[in-house]
Amino acid sequence: MIQTRAIVTNIRDLGADYFLLEVESPEIAGASKPGHFVNVLIQDSARVVLRRPIAVFDVKSNRVQLLVKSIGEGTRWISLREPGDVVNLLGPLGKGLFDKTDAKRVIMVAGGVGLAPLYYYLTYYKELNIKTVLFYGARNAKSILFQNELLELTDECVFVTEDGSLGEKGLVTDELRRYYLEHGTAEGDVVFACGPKFMLKQVVDFADAEHIECFVSLESFMGCGAGVCLSCVIPARHYSQDGDKYFKLCTDGPVINSNIIDKRYFEESYAGH
Ligand SMILES: Cc1cc2nc3c(=O)[nH]c(=O)nc-3n(C[C@H](O)[C@H](O)[C@H](O)COP(=O)(O)OP(=O)(O)OC[C@H]3O[C@@H](n4cnc5c(N)ncnc54)[C@H](O)[C@@H]3O)c2cc1C
Ligand code: FES
Known part of the structure; x- marks a missing residue:
């Protein structure tokens, strides 16, 4: 550091x-x-x-x-x-994630400013010549950024706006489901997602149901950023070998395999972050 x-x-x-x-x-x-x-x-x-x-x-x-x-x-x-x-x-x-070089097709789901951590992954997978499909949703056309760059970086890019002013009208997760209905799942699919919690919940539920490996970039309030202050902890689905039921987002994440997150974290009523 x-x-x-x-x-x-x-x-x-x-x-x-x-x-x-x-x-x-x-x-x-x-x-x-x-x-x-x-x-x-x-x-x-x-x-x-x-x-x-x-x-x-x-x-x-x-x-x-x-x-x-x-x-x-x-x-x-x-x-x-x-x-x-x-x-x-x-x-x-953060931990960063460097080992998904065995992916055959990388599906990215970005909501709003959730594009921020995913863009760098897109450039990374482009260099590795691994196919990427991006679903990028925002409120309206003005909030869809880097359109030309994203079209160049990805193999397929679907823009989605809530008001229909650019691309498909609706929610990015509806387009994700539609894509899979048309194309089906493929071995070696990996999903990456970053965006609001309600979007992440839908992506994680979908990936679980389809048995697709899924990584999410989460947010929490942070203090030290270095694993010391515990202000960033997120509930885990299972106890770790050390008996912990939480992980530290700053050092274990912020990009995390979704199968280690306690799904209650995604509920609006969750009292934490
Ligand atoms: C690992 C990580 C990476 C991030 N990357 C980006 C990025 O690339 N670009 C970007 O614009 N933002 C990013 N964020 C979010 C960014 O850190 C917050 O928006 C910022 O800390 C808000 O500070 P502020 O002083 O502007 O707002 P504040 O005045 O502190 O807060 C404004 C409002 O936002 C809420 N809020 C503040 N921080 C967070 C948070 N971390 N999670 C949820 N709600 C929050 C507050 O409750 C308040 O309602 C990231 C967060 C994390 C944890
Ligand atoms: S921000 Fe301090 S432990 Fe994560």
Whole structure:
């Protein structure tokens, strides 16, 4: 894990409260893999004490890109950075997932800002020449980002909007089901998903029913990002060998095989995160 003062090289306002921040950090760029995240120190704020976790969106040579949705004080601070500013980063954090090179077909399901951790996986699988199919849903056309890039990166790409202003109208999980009805399951299928909990629940239930290996990128409130403070724990389906009934999202995840998560975590009534 590296703590670094990275120089902002670019920031793009993508609309709909989304921003793409690019920083120069040879150390973090060199060590980052899909599934990693960085913890961003929010400066000049008396209220935001904890660093904010943001997925590594992509790496271009010595530069790390972060896709940020501005939803509160911390993410707004990130969105207001300008070229030449310095940002204090801790990373890369998380376990990352590097071993699914035996996948035959990778199905990605992204909801909203859930695209952020999945984009880097798409570039990774493109390099490995493994087929990818992306279902990417958002509220409306303005919130569907990187359309051209995604069409190029994937073998098939289905855009879904709730209001029908771009692509299919409805929910991304309906399109996932429709795809499988048409194409059937195939040996070596792997599903990756990131998005709101109600979407993840449907994806996990579907993958369970179809016996497809499924990985989800989860979110939780985080403190240290390094496995010490326990603020990020998620309930596990079974006890571990050490007798733990929880796992730490920052060090065991944030990308997790869905079969180790206690499904109650996905219920709206779940009292945790
Ligand atoms: C591993 C990981 C990777 C992430 N990657 C990205 C990313 O690539 N891009 C991105 O835009 N966001 C990402 N997030 C979410 C991001 O960290 C939060 O949006 C951010 O911490 C909010 O901080 P804030 O100060 O702007 O908002 P706050 O003022 O702290 O919160 C605004 C609202 O959002 C809710 N909220 C805040 N943080 C979380 C959270 N972690 N989970 C659920 N609800 C929350 C609060 O309850 C509040 O209602 C990631 C989170 C995790 C755990
Ligand atoms: S954030 Fe501290 S243990 Fe995970």
